[in-house]
Amino acid sequence: MDNFEKKEWIKKWALDLGFSSMNVAKANRLDREAERLKEWLNLGYHGSMGYMENHFEKRVDPTQLVPGARSVIIFTFNYFTKKKQLDPEAPKIAMYALGKDYHDIIRKKLNQLKEKIDDKWGETTGRGFVDSAPVLERDWAERAGAGWKGKNTLLIHPKKGSYFFLASLITELELPEDQPIKDYCGTCRKCIDICPTSAILEEGYTMDASKCISYLTIEKRDEIPTEFKGKMDNWMFGCDLCQQVCPWNRFSEEHNEPKLEADEHLLKKNKEEWLSLDQEEFSELFQGSAVKRTKFRGLKRNIEFLSDNNDTS
Numbered sequence: 001m002d003n004f005e006k007k008e009w010i011k012k013w014a015l016d017l018g019f020s021s022m023n024v025a026k027a028n029r030l031d032r033e034a035e036r037l038k039e040w041l042n043l044g045y046h047g048s049m050g051y052m053e054n055h056f057e058k059r060v061d062p063t064q065l066v067p068g069a070r071s072v073i074i075f076t077f078n079y080f081t082k083k084k085q086l087d088p089e090a091p092k093i094a095m096y097a098l099g100k101d102y103h104d105i106i107r108k109k110l111n112q113l114k115e116k117i118d119d120k121w122g123e124t125t126g127r128g129f130v131d132s133a134p135v136l137e138r139d140w141a142e143r144a145g146a147g148w149k150g151k152n153t154l155l156i157h158p159k160k161g162s163y164f165f166l167a168s169l170i171t172e173l174e175l176p177e178d179q180p181i182k183d184y185c186g187t188c189r190k191c192i193d194i195c196p197t198s199a200i201l202e203e204g205y206t207m208d209a210s211k212c213i214s215y216l217t218i219e220k221r222d223e224i225p226t227e228f229k230g231k232m233d234n235w236m237f238g239c240d241l242c243q244q245v246c247p248w249n250r251f252s253e254e255h256n257e258p259k260l261e262a263d264e265h266l267l268k269k270n271k272e273e274w275l276s277l278d279q280e281e282f283s284e285l286f287q288g289s290a291v292k293r294t295k296f297r298g299l300k301r302n303i304e305f306l307s308d309n310n311d312t313s
């Protein structure tokens, strides 16, 4: 089997496991991206996510994570659903978090794929990642032609939009690389204009994460600064606004992963019920969900912030 056939063989298995696409980049150091990351960190756009400053070389050089790495395989995994929270006044949860935690689902699939590869070619050096280590997945995905990085900084595929997770497998296997694709944002600036906290810089392509609702509701541990009162668009966990307006998402199709199925209890909860959420209910409702990341205290803080701020009224 030559390297092209190897790649096709892996891709077939990846698609069988439920991944939406697979692309490959050479495992070279991300020199250009490293400069951009340094600049972004120096500007403080990562807010209190101090961990982003750690392991800098590991972030930009895949051979630091997997010695002898030759290829970075990038997978996308669709999470789009038309299901919505029923009460239009209920505080909102980003689409990706309506079902079970994607980390567990995707990690399992990456492990299964690695096992298939090892069964076929003997034990290979390689590691799968899904938000689990310092891997710049979006930069790799862009290099590998899995999409282009839009003005909203998300990866966009011209036929599939942006509602997908990214995962990677860094491997010693030498696989033919894919070519980056064109940026189709053109003169559009819908994501910049819709962002209620002006987190996307005016020229696009750069995000001040410290202002993004996703950061404020999930990553930020202390109080949400008062400057964001009235600007949260009623989001209590994450935010989808800059994806909702993106014209490329008109091509999104329903995912078919049962474990990502939106939780019916969660969809049915109305505004009043969210306001009276207690610890016990939180633990029950979000068992095995990515929302657990905020802990009860964090989600309650968000709900109260929205309510104080009349975002929910």
Ligand code: SF4
Pocket: 152, 194, 195, 196, 197, 198, 199, 200, 207, 211, 212, 213, 214, 238, 239, 240, 241, 242, 243
């Ligand atoms: S996720 Fe929401 S807050 Fe963050 S950049 Fe997009 S629109 Fe702005």
Ligand code: SF4
Pocket: 150, 151, 152, 153, 156, 184, 185, 186, 187, 188, 189, 190, 191, 192, 204, 242, 245, 246, 247, 248
């Ligand atoms: S909304 Fe427009 S500018 Fe923003 S990412 Fe989508 S296509 Fe690009």
